[in-house]
Structure formats: structure tokens, C-alpha cells
Amino acid sequence: MKYDVLVIGGGHAGLEAAHAAAVMGCFTALVTMDKHAVGRMSCNPAIGGTAKGHLVREVDALGGIMGKLADKTGIQFRMLNKSKGPAVWSPRCQSDRKLYSEAAFELISSTPNLEIIEDSVIEIIAEGNIIKGVRTSRENEIQCTTLVLSSGTFLNGLMHTGLKSTQGGRFGELPSIGITESLHKLGFESARLKTGTPPRLKKSSIHFDDLEYQPGDQNPQPFSHFTDRSNFPFLDQVPCHITYTDREVHKILEKGFKESPMFTGIIKGTGPRYCPSIEDKIVRFADKERHQLFLEPEGLDSDLIYVNGFSTSLPANIQIEALHKIKGLEDCELVRPGYAVEYDFFPPQQVDLTLETKLINGLYFAGQINGTSGYEEAAAQGLVAGINAAAKVKGLPEFVLKRSEAYIGVLIDDLVVKSTEEPYRMFTSRAEHRLLLRQDNADRRLFLYGNRYGLIPSDSLEKISEDESLINNSINLFNNLKLHARVVNSFLENKGLSEIDSTETISKLCKRPELSIKEVIGLINDKDPMIGTLLQNEKALEQVEIELKYEGYIKRQYEMVERMEKYESAKIPLTLNYHNVKALSTEGREKLNKVKPRSLGQASRISGVTPSDISILLVYLKN
Amino acid sequence: MSFIEDTITALATPPGFGAISVIRVSGEASIAAVDNIFIGKRKLSVAKSHTVHYGKIFNSDEMIDDVLVTIFKAPNSYTGEDSVEISTHGNPLIAKTILELLTKNNVRLAEPGEFTKRAFLNNRLDLSQAEAVADVISSHTEASLRGARNQLNGLLSLKVDELRSLLLNAASFVELELDFAEEDVEFIGKKDLLARIDNILAEINTLLSTYSFGRILRDGVNVALVGVPNVGKSSLLNYLLKESRAIVSEIPGTTRDIIREEVSIDGFLFKLFDTAGLRFSKDPVELEGINRSREAIQSADIVLFINDVEQDFDQLLYNDVLKLNKKSKIITLLNKIDKGYKGDKKYDLTLSALTGEGIDILLKSLKNSALINSNYSEKTAVVSNLRHYQCLTKCQEDLSKARESTSNNMSGEFISVDLRNAINSLGEIIGEVTSEDVLNNIFTKFCIGK
Ligand SMILES: Nc1nc2c(ncn2[C@@H]2O[C@H](COP(=O)(O)OP(=O)(O)OP(=O)(O)O)[C@@H](O)[C@H]2O)c(=O)[nH]1
Numbered sequence A: 001m002k003y004d005v006l007v008i009g010g011g012h013a014g015l016e017a018a019h020a021a022a023v024m025g026c027f028t029a030l031v032t033m034d035k036h037a038v039g040r041m042s043c044n045p046a047i048g049g050t051a052k053g054h055l056v057r058e059v060d061a062l063g064g065i066m067g068k069l070a071d072k073t074g075i076q077f078r079m080l081n082k083s084k085g086p087a088v089w090s091p092r093c094q095s096d097r098k099l100y101s102e103a104a105f106e107l108i109s110s111t112p113n114l115e116i117i118e119d120s121v122i123e124i125i126a127e128g129n130i131i132k133g134v135r136t137s138r139e140n141e142i143q144c145t146t147l148v149l150s151s152g153t154f155l156n157g158l159m160h161t162g163l164k165s166t167q168g169g170r171f172g173e174l175p176s177i178g179i180t181e182s183l184h185k186l187g188f189e190s191a192r193l194k195t196g197t198p199p200r201l202k203k204s205s206i207h208f209d210d211l212e213y214q215p216g217d218q219n220p221q222p223f224s225h226f227t228d229r230s231n232f233p234f235l236d237q238v239p240c241h242i243t244y245t246d247r248e249v250h251k252i253l254e255k256g257f258k259e260s261p262m263f264t265g266i267i268k269g270t271g272p273r274y275c276p277s278i279e280d281k282i283v284r285f286a287d288k289e290r291h292q293l294f295l296e297p298e299g300l301d302s303d304l305i306y307v308n309g310f311s312t313s314l315p316a317n318i319q320i321e322a323l324h325k326i327k328g329l330e331d332c333e334l335v336r337p338g339y340a341v342e343y344d345f346f347p348p349q350q351v352d353l354t355l356e357t358k359l360i361n362g363l364y365f366a367g368q369i370n371g372t373s374g375y376e377e378a379a380a381q382g383l384v385a386g387i388n389a390a391a392k393v394k395g396l397p398e399f400v401l402k403r404s405e406a407y408i409g410v411l412i413d414d415l416v417v418k419s420t421e422e423p424y425r426m427f428t429s430r431a432e433h434r435l436l437l438r439q440d441n442a443d444r445r446l447f448l449y450g451n452r453y454g455l456i457p458s459d460s461l462e463k464i465s466e467d468e469s470l471i472n473n474s475i476n477l478f479n480n481l482k483l484h485a486r487v488v489n490s491f492l493e494n495k496g497l498s499e500i501d502s503t504e505t506i507s508k509l510c511k512r513p514e515l516s517i518k519e520v521i522g523l524i525n526d527k528d529p530m531i532g533t534l535l536q537n538e539k540a541l542e543q544v545e546i547e548l549k550y551e552g553y554i555k556r557q558y559e560m561v562e563r564m565e566k567y568e569s570a571k572i573p574l575t576l577n578y579h580n581v582k583a584l585s586t587e588g589r590e591k592l593n594k595v596k597p598r599s600l601g602q603a604s605r606i607s608g609v610t611p612s613d614i615s616i617l618l619v620y621l622k623n
Numbered sequence B: 001m002s003f004i005e006d007t008i009t010a011l012a013t014p015p016g017f018g019a020i021s022v023i024r025v026s027g028e029a030s031i032a033a034v035d036n037i038f039i040g041k042r043k044l045s046v047a048k049s050h051t052v053h054y055g056k057i058f059n060s061d062e063m064i065d066d067v068l069v070t071i072f073k074a075p076n077s078y079t080g081e082d083s084v085e086i087s088t089h090g091n092p093l094i095a096k097t098i099l100e101l102l103t104k105n106n107v108r109l110a111e112p113g114e115f116t117k118r119a120f121l122n123n124r125l126d127l128s129q130a131e132a133v134a135d136v137i138s139s140h141t142e143a144s145l146r147g148a149r150n151q152l153n154g155l156l157s158l159k160v161d162e163l164r165s166l167l168l169n170a171a172s173f174v175e176l177e178l179d180f181a182e183e184d185v186e187f188i189g190k191k192d193l194l195a196r197i198d199n200i201l202a203e204i205n206t207l208l209s210t211y212s213f214g215r216i217l218r219d220g221v222n223v224a225l226v227g228v229p230n231v232g233k234s235s236l237l238n239y240l241l242k243e244s245r246a247i248v249s250e251i252p253g254t255t256r257d258i259i260r261e262e263v264s265i266d267g268f269l270f271k272l273f274d275t276a277g278l279r280f281s282k283d284p285v286e287l288e289g290i291n292r293s294r295e296a297i298q299s300a301d302i303v304l305f306i307n308d309v310e311q312d313f314d315q316l317l318y319n320d321v322l323k324l325n326k327k328s329k330i331i332t333l334l335n336k337i338d339k340g341y342k343g344d345k346k347y348d349l350t351l352s353a354l355t356g357e358g359i360d361i362l363l364k365s366l367k368n369s370a371l372i373n374s375n376y377s378e379k380t381a382v383v384s385n386l387r388h389y390q391c392l393t394k395c396q397e398d399l400s401k402a403r404e405s406t407s408n409n410m411s412g413e414f415i416s417v418d419l420r421n422a423i424n425s426l427g428e429i430i431g432e433v434t435s436e437d438v439l440n441n442i443f444t445k446f447c448i449g450k
């Protein structure tokens, strides 16, 4: 038996890959060590957040499943950065860990064309430079046309608490041994990364009444474009609680430093700088009096609390001693101590923008194996890898998003071009076209692609195209439609705003930060029927308002995209031998040879490649 | 696909002081751009290819130079694009001014080798020629700011580096609030951010004001040629000007009034003042001349105190000159060494205005003195290159926009657009263009991570 698409690992990357490939009509199998652990949240029980929320929206707009699962199992929804401009609004939710995993299993097991195989892979098999399949510990060999490898932190996973270390990728789960070694044999290079988790506490042992709390939004918004808003949210909503460490806590933690696997050098992998362990924070920011901790519920029925901000690999007795000095945690019971986990990853310059490896045809890497951290980053890659694996089988064109089209494009381009030395996390500041890549327009940006690969239904696409013309026509109308001073000024005066001279276009009035588009439209006496349609379409109205209010900035970003586009669309053949391009700088040549960029734009982002190298390439490519 | 849409310009003749300078302009907008600054018999836009036109270049009302303009229409030009060549008088100041005027008319300065690159891209060159171009491009970059660590540029790149990290800090504060809003860190207030932007803007403005079109190049360096009669002051003036401007004779006291002439040495403008020989005289005309010489000495940036091999060093006269100007600005010269002389340590330099021997050393020390005697101390960064000037101007514009967004209470992501552009503009001067810098800065400066 031979599968079209075989996916290894049932984490957030693997789920998206398997689901997308199956929906695209490929005969697909997902290999996981424990089928009830699919979609398990190994870090904090939350989805989304700044920039990550954007990724979830994009995954959803391409037909992925993460947004739907999060909506189904969310127990607190918040839109972050609401006080800022719309480009940095980011949805986030707390999830019921158990329900999320169950919902994932349900969805995956009811997806046609998709089989779940409980087994562990011990070898990747290729013939020449073509993928053949895998060898597992139970079955001999599973054959496939394409393979998506998304094995998370399991590759040679090693967990540390104090000076004790245990093999495993996640608490209580075995590591994958053998995959890294077989990839080495195929010519791949690996390196080590590290990530940490905080302790889990018993909910009933915490004095919540003493603590500040943070509830969800009054009017929660779902992630998915397809979630029925009428009875959303589906589950009871619960708050998080906030507490702080202090000097005394830091002193106790310091006692454990001599038994810290990080400080004693036992841990070799590089950890993320944006998510340091509590011991790291104490050392690097010694003058900080206190550090904030979020107590996140693991689920409605769960008696576990996740201590976000207290990730640590100090010995368990030190962890509990320090926790007991923290307000609200005086009597807390430690259910599971925090630990650090080290694992293999494959520096992502070894994959192409499709996430197919450059060495082996038909082999794709997605998720932590590429050096990323986070469920959302994993899901985004899983989806892209799954679509591309299926597209290869079906003979469809490759699926690559540009940096100017999606955070997903930024993510993969960053990985492929710059590689990474620490677990890579998405930030809005990584997206140079941030004002265009908003969570509110993910559908406008991406439905078309989702539909092209059969993952977004055509009627959804039609609806969005209708909206598109409504939005554009409305903007045109408002750019020309003028209101008279006599109609507008009394209203402005009432609001204490400066009055207009004779006439002013609707667009210009909308630009005033104090005025909403609805107020301005309210001043129009003789309404074009289109305005009526617009007023009934909240979604389109919001888009019109954003585009009018921030028109100047948005226009400048589009101009920037256009300027870059020439370089982005100047293709470089993967077969180009940079040693033949004489005048390149030595460093530039080396880096170019390693990354093998697809376009001049990509080449220009490689560190060490100078503007003159780009000029030289341009001249050379003209041949 | 065409990468060529903008119009470029550069000096086609070697920089410096020649009989004529040729400025080349190439690209779609070239003819229109030159039309904007050129007044001739008729508009260049109606002229045919390969025709030459006489006229004047104007900077609004100010006439810059009489020029000859040659029109080449695509594809029959060196680059294969519409091109214009402007022949001007060979004064680097004129050339610089015209280049500046062009850059205000949709034209940008060409990169090294760019004309040839365009020629290649428009199929005007073959492959072997093109490879030579690549070499040109790469060798030029080697010699660019990073490599050429001469003192002026070294200071500039230090300064730009410093400003860039100030900007990175400001941008980090803005980004911090966007990507880490949930963190327990302190965010920057509007007032603080404005103060930071203003501080950097002020520094950029100071840098811009040092642009050599500033004092030295715009006003030139005043040089007084003084000494007792007949030592060869006028002869030296003539030699430097390469023409017989001043009357020279063996009769002492030939020069009565001050002769003022300009000369450019490696892009620096010098104003030479040939003075009447200083001596005791009863002739009222000559006395008046000597008085004027005193004024010239007083206002000089450099005093060339000249003597010749036939007379002893006039210590009394030297002391008089010292009363009028600083010792550090006086260069003592011994002239007529062709007549034979035995090494004399009293003089900074020895030369012959007749044979030209020793003149090269004089030119060098004039140039050095120009730098030292200019308003800039050796510790000040000076902008002397037009491209750097343009990058700084761009940075200034970016910062002003960021400032405006901040004052208008715009959210950080809008301020950030222009702050980032400003960082890139500075980065272009020193060749630093990594996008990771802001995040790296945040991670080192702030305790991030729940
Ligand atoms: N051999 C020789 N003769 C020189 C040199 N420089 C100037 N002379 C001669 O010296 C005489 C005086 O030269 P000027 O240039 O007129 O001297 P000056 O210092 O301007 O004299 P006043 O204007 O009268 O103060 C002329 O006969 C020159 O030809 C030189 O370097 N070598």
C-alpha cells in the first residue's frame, strides 16, 4: 500500500498537513505515537496572541482547522491591542486543553481520505533523491509519494529538571529516536534547540480571591471566518489570574542555580530570548523587583493551572519552595514541575519556500523541526507543507505566499532565507507590510488561494468578491461625495470639533480620528442605495472605514510592495552556480550558495549579500 | 520585465578642475529633467536625436553656467535609453550644483557602473563587456565608505552609526508596545518619544549643515599671499591659476591693489588674495595698498608668508603679520629656489613659481589647511558626498513624518513605518540593512516573556 501523502506527527503542523492533503483528495495517513494525543497543547493552553492570532486567521482563510478548533474549545477570548490601530489587533483565546485535543481527534478521524496510524517512525527512507516512505517500530515499511515530517520536539527529545534528565519529547511521552540519524544519512544537518515549560499547579490549592484577575472580552470574537456567531462562545468563559514574584522568591530560586541544567552547561540547545526561563530573567534583569505571572486555567473541568511566566528547569524542590512565597500560591500543590526540553531541529535553509527539502524530492518539513516555536507557527507551516505535498501528487502549481500577502509568507521566507538560531516566533514587527496584513482582512487576502486548492468553498469566495466590489465602489463614492458646511457644521460643533469651510468629501471627514464612518454616513441626506447595502454589511463597512482612515499610510505600504515586487518576481534558477558569477563578494557567494534563493528579492534579504552583489546578479541573470 | 524606470545622472569626466566637465543623464525623464533647468533657443523636448544645443542652466533665477547640451534618443545612445549630455565649464562647483539641480527633478545619482549596467541590460553591450562591468561595480563598492577609511568618512560613519542606534532604541520602544503589549514592561510616552525624535532630528540637521556646500565649498577658503616686494607673490598666483592674471615685473612694488581670484583644488574652492608687497613707503597709493593687505591678512584662513632666496627672512614683518592673524594659519614659503639655495629650516615650504618645483606640496598643504581651518574641529563628522547628503535628507523627511504621526496620537504601527524608513536611510550610508535589529534590541533591553 502506498499513500499519496504521509504525515509524521499529530501536532498542530501534522494535523493541518494531513487534513489539507486529505481534503484536496489525496490518499493520506497520519502517523502518531498516540492518537488521543493529537493536537495536544504541550505548552500553554492558549491559541493566538500578537502576530500569532494573525497566523490563525490566515490558516483559517486558507481552509485550515486551527481557528475552528480554537473557537469550539475556547474558554476565554480576547482581542489584544484593541487600543492600537487595526493592523496590530490580535485575537487570542484560552483553550480547554482536553477538549481541544478531543475536537482535533474527532475532526481528523471524520475527515474522508485520512487514516490514522498509531506507530512510531524510526527511519526515513529515500531512494536517490526521491522519498520512498518510512520504517516504523511496528510495521516494516509505509510507502508514500510525499512525506510531511512534523515531529515537534520529539526528535531525540531530552527533558531536564535540575540535574536530572529524562528522554522524551513531552511530559510522559517517549522521544523519537532514529529519524534524525536517518536524515543525517540522507545528507541533512541538524542542530539543537531548547524550550521550557512552567510548573502545573493544583487549581483547588490556589487562593484566587487574593489575586488580580483578567476576564475575556465582553463581546468575544471567534477566530474562524466560518464560525456561527449567533451562539458564540460555545463554552463557559473563565478568567486568568495575575500574581508576581518578588526579591524573596528570586533569592530562593538563586539557591538552585548550582543545580540548574542551564547554568551548569548541561543544556546545549539555544532557548528563545522572548520566552526566557524565570532563572534567566532573574540573572539578565537583576534590577527588576518582580516578574509577572499569569495563572492560566487548563480547562473547565481540569484541576490544573499553568503558571505562565515561570518556565524553569530548576530542581523541583526549589520550584515549590519559591512558589510558596508567591501571593496566592502559599499553599499550592505542585502537580508537575517545570522542565526544559532539548530537541533536534533542521536549520531551515535546507527547505524551499514550499517547505519541500532541497535534498529529497517529496520530503517536506513543517513545524518545530524547522526551528519554530508555537502552535500557530507550526499550523501555518503544516498547512503549507500539506498543500504542497498534495499539489505535487496532483500536479497542481506550488503554493508559495509572498511576504506582502501574509504573515505565513513572512514566516517561511524568514526561515528559508535567514534560518534561525533560537526557536522562531512570529512578531508583527517581522512583517514589513504590517499595515496591509491585518487579521480583519485575512479572508480578502487569502480565500482565493484556499479556493484554488479546494480548501475554501466557492460560495465563500463569491461572497468575498461581492464584498470586494462593494468596498471599492463605496470608497470611490466617498472620495467624490461632498457634504455642505451647513449640513455638517452643527454636528461638528456639537462634538466640539473644528468646522469645515464650504464642502468636504466623506472620505476626508472619515479621516478625523474623532469621527466614525457611521456618524459621517449618518449626515448624508440623499443616500445612494449602495450606502444602504454597505450599512447592512458590518464587515465591508469596517474595511471601508479602515481604508479611508489610514489611507495615506496604506497607500505608502502598497507603493513599497510595488517597488519590491520587481525584485521578488525576478526569478533565480535553483541550478545557478554562484561560483561562475565572478564578481560576487566572497561572503555573498557563500551565503547565496547555501540558501539558493528563488528570487532577487529573497537574495537581497540574506545577511552578507550586499547591494552590489544584487546588481551583479541582476547583470548575470540577464544572460 | 524592466528594472529601469528611473533616471540617473553622474559626472562623466574625471572630477576636478578641467577645461570642461560633462554631466550625463540617462532614463525616460532625462530630457524633461534637463528642460526644467535649461534655457536655450527652444525646448529640448522637441529636439531631434544627436543634436547639440547652446543655452544656460538656471537655479530658479540664478544663472549657473553657459552650457552645451547634446540629446540622444533611445535606442541610439550609450545606455540605449533617452540620454542627455551637458558640457559645462570645468569647475567642480558648477558640476555639483547642476547634479544637485537634477536630483530635484526626478533624477537620482547613478551608482558606480550603472550607466554601463543599463547599456548591458538594454543589449548595447556583449557579455565580455558586461563582465567587466560587474568588476567595476564590485571594485567600486570595495572603495566605498567602509573601505575608504579616510578621516572625514570615518567620523561620518561613526556618527551615523551612533544616530542609527539612537533610532533603533526609539523604534524598539514603539515596537515593544505593539508586540509585547501584554508584558509587564514600561512603555514610552508620547512626550518622551517626541523628545527622542527631536534630538535625532537636530543631529541630522547639524550633519546636513556640514555638507561641504556649507562653508568651505560654498564660501571657499581665503588665502592671502603676503611678503616683501618682488619675492614672487604675483608669479605664484599666476602659476596657481595657470594663466597670467597678475602683472609680474622685476620692479618691486608692482602690485598695488589686491587681486582676488578663485581656484579649485580637488573640489575645494580657494580665494587667493595677491597683496601689495609690505614695506615702508611714502607713496600714498602704495600705502593704501598696504593697508588693504592688512585687511586681507586679518580675514585670511591661510596666510602664505613668502620670501625669496635673495633676501633674508624678515622677522619684523613676520611679527607684524603675527599680530594680524594666528600662527597656526601662517605658512612660510621660500620662493625662487631655482636660483639655487642651501636648505633653510626657517620655512615650511620651498618652491619655485617659475619652474613649478615644490608646488605639489603647497597644494597638499593648502588642502589640509582648508580642512583644519574650516569651522569643523577634527572631531566633527562632515558630509561631503552627495549620496550621503541625499540619504540624510531622506532620513530627515522620514523622521519628520514619524514626528507628525506621533504628535497626531497615531498608534505605534504608523509611527513605526517612518522610523523604519529612517533607520534604513541611515543604514544605506554605512551599508547596514538588517531588519532583525529592532527585535534584537528589544530582547537585550527589556525583560520579555511570560
Ligand atoms: N627665477 C625666478 N624668478 C622669479 C620666481 N618668481 C618670481 N620671479 C621673478 O621675480 C620678479 C618679481 O615677481 P612678482 O611676481 O612681480 O613679485 P611680487 O612679489 O608680486 O612683487 P610686488 O607685486 O612688486 O610686490 C619677476 O621678475 C619674476 O619673474 C621664481 O620662482 N624664480
Ligand SMILES: [Mg+2]
Residues within 6 Å of the ligand: B233, B234, B235, B246, B247, B248, B254, B255, B275
Ligand atoms: Mg605683485
